[in-house]
Each structure stands twice: as C-alpha cells, then as structure tokens.
Amino acid sequence: MQQGSVIIRGVGSYLPRKILTNHDLASMVDTSDEWIRTRTGISQRHIADAHETCSDLAYVAAKSALENAQLKAQDIDLLVVATMTPDMICPSLAAILQAKLGLRKVMSFDINAACSGFLYALEVATRLLQNGNFYKRALVIGAEKMSSLIDWEDRSTCVLFGDAAGASVLEHTSTEQVGILDAILRADGSFSPGILYIPAGGSLHPATTDTVTQRQHFIKMNGRELFKTSVRLMGKVIEELLERNHLTKADIACLIPHQANLRIIQSLAQSIGLSMDRVFCNLEVTGNTSSASIPVAFTQAKSAHYFRSGDYIVLVAFGGGLTWGATLIKW
Numbered sequence: 001m002q003q004g005s006v007i008i009r010g011v012g013s014y015l016p017r018k019i020l021t022n023h024d025l026a027s028m029v030d031t032s033d034e035w036i037r038t039r040t041g042i043s044q045r046h047i048a049d050a051h052e053t054c055s056d057l058a059y060v061a062a063k064s065a066l067e068n069a070q071l072k073a074q075d076i077d078l079l080v081v082a083t084m085t086p087d088m089i090c091p092s093l094a095a096i097l098q099a100k101l102g103l104r105k106v107m108s109f110d111i112n113a114a115c116s117g118f119l120y121a122l123e124v125a126t127r128l129l130q131n132g133n134f135y136k137r138a139l140v141i142g143a144e145k146m147s148s149l150i151d152w153e154d155r156s157t158c159v160l161f162g163d164a165a166g167a168s169v170l171e172h173t174s175t176e177q178v179g180i181l182d183a184i185l186r187a188d189g190s191f192s193p194g195i196l197y198i199p200a201g202g203s204l205h206p207a208t209t210d211t212v213t214q215r216q217h218f219i220k221m222n223g224r225e226l227f228k229t230s231v232r233l234m235g236k237v238i239e240e241l242l243e244r245n246h247l248t249k250a251d252i253a254c255l256i257p258h259q260a261n262l263r264i265i266q267s268l269a270q271s272i273g274l275s276m277d278r279v280f281c282n283l284e285v286t287g288n289t290s291s292a293s294i295p296v297a298f299t300q301a302k303s304a305h306y307f308r309s310g311d312y313i314v315l316v317a318f319g320g321g322l323t324w325g326a327t328l329i330k331w
C-alpha cells in the first residue's frame, strides 16, 4: 500500500467587491463604529451582491487555487465544500460547483460544521487522499454567503458576519512527514440549540408564513456563552494536538485561528502563551466569514510570508454545533 503525505499545493480566496463598514451599519441599527471595533476588532466586511450565489464565490476561489497550484479542473479527483449557506438545500453546493468548474464526474459533497467546516473538510479530504491509491488531488473549499442568513434588524449578530470563499488544492505526495500532519476535530451537540442556530427552514420547522414573520430563518446566537466556551475548547484542543505530536507552543511559527472576534483570538493566544506576532488576523477587514474564514486567512498569510518552508502552522476553529478542532501542518 502506498504511503506518503498530503500537502497543500495551491490556495486561493475571494472577497466580494461591496464593502459594508461599521459606519454603514450604524445607520441601519442602534450600534456604533466604536462598539463594534472595541468588542470585536471588526471595521468592515464584504457583502455579496443579491445575484451573487455562494457557488459563485466558491467558483472564483477555486479557480484561483487551481491557478496557484498550476493545475487544471481535470486534475481534480475529489471536491469537498464546507458551507452552511449552500445555494439551495438540495442539490449540494459541491454538485453545483462540480459542473461550474468543469470537473470530471468526481465525488463531490458538502460538509456543514458551521465555522469549523473547513477544518472538517480538510480532515475528510486528507484521509481520503492519505495513501494515494484512490484519490490523488482534492479541491477543498470553505464558502459562505452569510449575508443571506443575517437579520439586518438584529444588532447583536448583523455586525459580526461577512461573505467570502477560500480554497485549497490538496495533493498526495510520496514524501513522508510534510503537509497536513494531524488534526483533532470535535463535536458536542448538547450545547445546541441555543448557542448558535437558525430555527426554521429545516425539517423541524419548515418554512411557513409564521416562521417568516417571526424572523425564524435568521441566525440566532448567545455570543457571550460562545465567547467563553470557544476560548476554553480551542486552547485545550491545540494543547492536545501539540502534545500528541511531541511539539510545544515554541514550535508554532504561525497560528491561523477562525476569525470571529479579536478578543477571542487574543484570549486564546494568552491562554496558550503564544505571542500575537505569531497569530494571523484579518478579521478587521473581513468580519466573521464562518467556514471561509480559515482558508481566506491562510491564503492571505501565505501571500504575506507569515510562514516559510519547514514551519509548523496550526489552524484552529470553533462554531455552531458546537464543533471545534485544530489541524497541524508542516509547510
């Protein structure tokens, strides 16, 4: 049986053109630039046009990742898309994207693990590519049109989110011990519902006139609870991942966390004793883009030379479910 590793051969991202600033939001709901910046670290977010679908965002990011990897659509053997905002409930966003990109008729499916979705997708694709016998290359995408789930009258959530897509091309290589080395992914459904959820539109509460008038198709969140829980769980999972790989925090050249809130990221860095100069942050200009947040940040961190060949990179995320996890990469 073939062994080896799974490397990230190319990355790409897409942020819609339209920018919504904190000042814009202050004219829509009872909030202020000062409140949003000091409580979240966010100054602006990108918002897709009404006609732009989530698969449109994913398409641009995927093309860019293929170009970066110097590969063609035909070279891809597997497509995994992390999203909680697919174009439709059915078909999957991945099936739509398979056709848009002109991939061969390869296995294509969605994963919904909210903001941890990209790390879940990365893990599933890595395991499928692992021995190189069945699949050689995968396209792994995190794409969200969060603006389609936002209640623009709810100041506690509408200031947080943005739209984006990020993509990675994964490839099996015969070289040992490089690329995606390890991951720990977790879920605990006993927190839900209540901490982060969209009450209606599923089989529990299908759409009715009442669900629409009661604004039940929008995202609801207990931000304070999520804040405390996320810092604790992300800190623990990073420590577990490092220990399992006989590494310490001193070995981390770059931490790329889910971009939800700068205070969460700072508390996390403090709790694991990592200095902020080794933590990549872009949420000031993107807001929280759920499963797109890590692949977009990764693409930007790579362009900004935040890590070099041989460096250890840790990705960490948390989100609705609850779901959370961390991934260890040797670049």
Ligand code: UT7
Residues within 6 Å of the ligand: 030, 031, 032, 035, 036, 039, 040, 115, 155, 156, 157, 159, 196, 221, 222, 223, 224, 225, 226, 227, 260, 261, 288, 290, 318, 319, 320
């Ligand atoms: O990717 C996973 C998804 N979600 C998250 O990661 C969110 C995690 N949580 C957070 O980021 C923070 O909890 C928030 C940014 C959502 C909220 O910050 P906080 O420091 O936890 O504020 P809070 O919820 O405790 O609210 C403090 C006050 C409240 O007023 P009172 O009750 O103290 O009078 C809120 O009503 O701030 C008020 N408030 C606002 N004020 C102005 C809530 N939202 C706003 C707003 N503008 N947009």
